[in-house]
Amino acid sequence: MKFDQPAGTNPIDRQTVIGQPVDRIDGPLKTAGQARYAYEQHDVAPGQLYGVIVGAAIGYGRLLDIDTDRARAAPGVVTVVTARNAGRLGKGEFYSALPLVSDVVSHYHQAVAVVVANTYEQARDAAHLVAVRYDRQAGAFDLESAHFPDEPPSSSPDTDIGDFDAAFAGSAVTVDEVYETQDQSHAMMEPHATVATWNGGKLTIWTAMQIVSWGMRDLSRIFDLPESDIRIITPYIGGGFGGKASVLSDAVLAAAASRQCGRPVKIALERSLMFNNTSHRPATRQRVRIGADRSGRIQAIGHETWSGNLVGGPAERSTIPTASLYAGANRLMRTRLARLDLPEGNAMRAPGEAPGLMAVEVAMDELAEKLGLDPVELRLRNDTNVDPTSGKRFSTRRFADCLRIGAERFGWSRRNSVPGSVVDGDELVGLGVASAIRGNNVTDSAVRVRLQASGRLIVETDMTDIGTGSYTIIGQTAAEMLGLPLDQVDVRLGDSTFPRASGSLGQRGANSATSGTYAACQLLRDTLCAAAGANPARSEFHDGHLVHDGRRIPLQGLVTGREVVAEDGIEFDQARGGLAHQTFGAHFCEVRINRFTGEVRVPRMLAVCAAGRILNPKTARSQVIGAMTMGLGGALMESLAVDLRLGYFVNHDLATYEVPVHADIIEQDVIFLDDLDPHSSPMKAKGVSELGISGVAAAVANAIYNASGARVRQYPVTIEKIYPHLPV
Numbered sequence: 001m002k003f004d005q006p007a008g009t010n011p012i013d014r015q016t017v018i019g020q021p022v023d024r025i026d027g028p029l030k031t032a033g034q035a036r037y038a039y040e041q042h043d044v045a046p047g048q049l050y051g052v053i054v055g056a057a058i059g060y061g062r063l064l065d066i067d068t069d070r071a072r073a074a075p076g077v078v079t080v081v082t083a084r085n086a087g088r089l090g091k092g093e094f095y096s097a098l099p100l101v102s103d104v105v106s107h108y109h110q111a112v113a114v115v116v117a118n119t120y121e122q123a124r125d126a127a128h129l130v131a132v133r134y135d136r137q138a139g140a141f142d143l144e145s146a147h148f149p150d151e152p153p154s155s156s157p158d159t160d161i162g163d164f165d166a167a168f169a170g171s172a173v174t175v176d177e178v179y180e181t182q183d184q185s186h187a188m189m190e191p192h193a194t195v196a197t198w199n200g201g202k203l204t205i206w207t208a209m210q211i212v213s214w215g216m217r218d219l220s221r222i223f224d225l226p227e228s229d230i231r232i233i234t235p236y237i238g239g240g241f242g243g244k245a246s247v248l249s250d251a252v253l254a255a256a257a258s259r260q261c262g263r264p265v266k267i268a269l270e271r272s273l274m275f276n277n278t279s280h281r282p283a284t285r286q287r288v289r290i291g292a293d294r295s296g297r298i299q300a301i302g303h304e305t306w307s308g309n310l311v312g313g314p315a316e317r318s319t320i321p322t323a324s325l326y327a328g329a330n331r332l333m334r335t336r337l338a339r340l341d342l343p344e345g346n347a348m349r350a351p352g353e354a355p356g357l358m359a360v361e362v363a364m365d366e367l368a369e370k371l372g373l374d375p376v377e378l379r380l381r382n383d384t385n386v387d388p389t390s391g392k393r394f395s396t397r398r399f400a401d402c403l404r405i406g407a408e409r410f411g412w413s414r415r416n417s418v419p420g421s422v423v424d425g426d427e428l429v430g431l432g433v434a435s436a437i438r439g440n441n442v443t444d445s446a447v448r449v450r451l452q453a454s455g456r457l458i459v460e461t462d463m464t465d466i467g468t469g470s471y472t473i474i475g476q477t478a479a480e481m482l483g484l485p486l487d488q489v490d491v492r493l494g495d496s497t498f499p500r501a502s503g504s505l506g507q508r509g510a511n512s513a514t515s516g517t518y519a520a521c522q523l524l525r526d527t528l529c530a531a532a533g534a535n536p537a538r539s540e541f542h543d544g545h546l547v548h549d550g551r552r553i554p555l556q557g558l559v560t561g562r563e564v565v566a567e568d569g570i571e572f573d574q575a576r577g578g579l580a581h582q583t584f585g586a587h588f589c590e591v592r593i594n595r596f597t598g599e600v601r602v603p604r605m606l607a608v609c610a611a612g613r614i615l616n617p618k619t620a621r622s623q624v625i626g627a628m629t630m631g632l633g634g635a636l637m638e639s640l641a642v643d644l645r646l647g648y649f650v651n652h653d654l655a656t657y658e659v660p661v662h663a664d665i666i667e668q669d670v671i672f673l674d675d676l677d678p679h680s681s682p683m684k685a686k687g688v689s690e691l692g693i694s695g696v697a698a699a700v701a702n703a704i705y706n707a708s709g710a711r712v713r714q715y716p717v718t719i720e721k722i723y724p725h726l727p728v
Helices: 027-031 069-073 120-127 164-169 212-223 249-261 271-277 353-371 375-381 399-410 470-482 509-532 617-636 696-708 719-725
Strands: 049-055 061-067 077-081 111-117 131-136 159-161 173-181 193-199 202-207 230-233 265-268 284-292 298-309 330-339 427-439 445-452 457-460 489-492 539-542 545-548 551-554 563-572 582-594 600-610 665-672
Touching: 049 120, 049 249, 049 271, 061 111, 069 077, 069 120, 077 120, 077 249, 111 120, 111 249, 164 284, 164 298, 164 330, 173 353, 193 249, 202 212, 202 249, 212 230, 212 249, 249 265, 284 353, 298 353, 353 375, 353 427, 353 617, 353 696, 375 399, 375 427, 399 427, 399 582, 399 600, 399 665, 427 600, 427 696, 445 470, 445 509, 457 470, 470 489, 470 509, 509 539, 509 545, 509 563, 582 696, 600 617, 600 696, 617 665, 617 696, 696 719
Parallel strands: 049 265, 202 230, 298 330, 457 489, 600 665
Antiparallel strands: 049 111, 061 131, 077 111, 159 330, 173 284, 193 202, 193 265, 284 298, 427 582, 445 457, 445 563, 539 545, 545 551, 582 600
16 A cells, blocks of 8 residues: 555544553563563574673774683583684674674674573583683774764765854854763663574574564675575564664574574573673764844754764764754754764664754753743744755644643743742752654555454564554554454564564654554455445444445455455655654653752653654553653763773663662653644554653753753763752
8 A cells, every 4th residue: 555645534533442542462461471572482492502692801902812612611512603613794784883703893892702502501601711812902982082074974964054154143142052962771671682593594583673674684684695584583572772673693693603503592692791782872972053033033053963983883863853843044964973992873762863852952941041031932932834954844743732731731830930949948949841853754564464264353564562562553453444342353573474564663663563554454444345245435344344335244254264364565655745754742840959969859750742643542651751761861860981991881781870760750741632644644643652752851951950050061960060050
């Protein structure tokens, strides 16, 4: 099915199942421990061996020699895989770092060997016996002293609209500040894990991966195999945030080890290895310049960002939100990328928007203060119906409503504009706001549906569920389309033998995968109508029946043989109506700061989201709350500490890399606005999961300033940075 025209009225609009706050259909399996994750696939490949990765002990240099004799002789050891005996290993497309070192060590804890044994304990102990000699060389580990080329990376060309320099110089009020964000880890609950086995030259892996098609492509390149000889199975994933987008060292090295020893091999990255061996959100330095007239209308906006990565790795495109969020005729955007020999920087929840808004939305508050304007009012005055960079009209944009409704619900009118003026006992109280924007992306997605003679409907697609509720919303879509109760729909996900879907990344999964389900179910509806001799245009599906011209025909009565099968997908028009497609929101935050110690507490947070039709308010709310929590972590605590001598992240475990916990936030609320977007998809939906983090950290930082007068431009905003500014 091609989606090249705005969606009209369709069965999804009934919202008898879709749009309802249905409990997750995979919930009972997870609470009962019956949803098996990658490492729990114990019986899928009999005779499993266990692999433990040996990570490089230097940040940059050359691998001179590996002595594996003692490890090979250890009890239970079957083999030790190194680049010398691993066989051909090519390079995938998504990740830049090689999964196994053959010569040059690109980053700390890059794999140099895999010890394979009968038990995990035997493999772990023998891994300590692998002796490695390195030529440690001086690496580039510090963004502050990194060398930046004059030219932008190919993926982020410079943007110049109007005459920024002249407009900025002529503005009545200006802000020109530098903001810094730190390296952050995904810190997902489930470790990267894979079981790999070969059979007749064909590879099967059970793994934790967000986009099955990317994994197929990359495994094909790495092992020089046709995709038809590869199978990926990933039904349950315990969190990813972009860190499990495609195949990483666990999958590649489990497959390489299995190929060598002829038996299935299971590898899970130890928590201490995950932080340096996989990927992370890279640190940025950002300069934001905004010039406005006396009324607060933006005349010039400039955003420059600097980040670092391995050779071939992507830049952190922090200027993305600046391109579309506010009006302003004169614009300048620059992205520069330096080589850093740290673990790879790559996709992490809302790449670009999350770190970019940490800077831009604080700069907007600083501008509001200079203008003597309320921060909400400043943002409203710079609303626009046209994307100021592309010149395209937005498909929908209820940004102003997000701000107004959020301000009313949060009690923004009670905010005192004088920093440090609200005291409640030993606490300084402040309120902060920030805008949110995140691209509404879509990807072609296909689905197969099977109507059984029993009346049950089976839905199959290689879409993944990383804890977001994919099983549930796909089931809801199918139930709505066929007029079935949800408990009569079985959803099967995460298997490369199923039709190819978008996968879970970039806030595109829900809208794309349910649209693919819509297309397949529409084809099934047409097939059933043909079997009943009914006109599809005059037919409806209700309560397990096809209803046509007064006739009610049970669906199972239309099944000839065992089942009726339909397979189709959604193909999105690349032009997408010539419109700009974004989601919008606003974040409000209250902080309380102990006026003697500087300790920060966050009693209240509110997110208001305009993100198309909300397919399931319960699962969507859960996603936004999780994103808000993650944003709070970036604001107050999350920071990977770099050892500038050795080039590694020192706090590489969950004991020393701090993330928010339940006690850190008392009340979180989410408001979804009615925002149907017929230009987005037949579902009239958009993504929402990454909108929930975009802007959160800035709202917290702005609230801290309002409470204490501490304007901190280097995240995270810790006690040490607040304390010197506390009122005496």
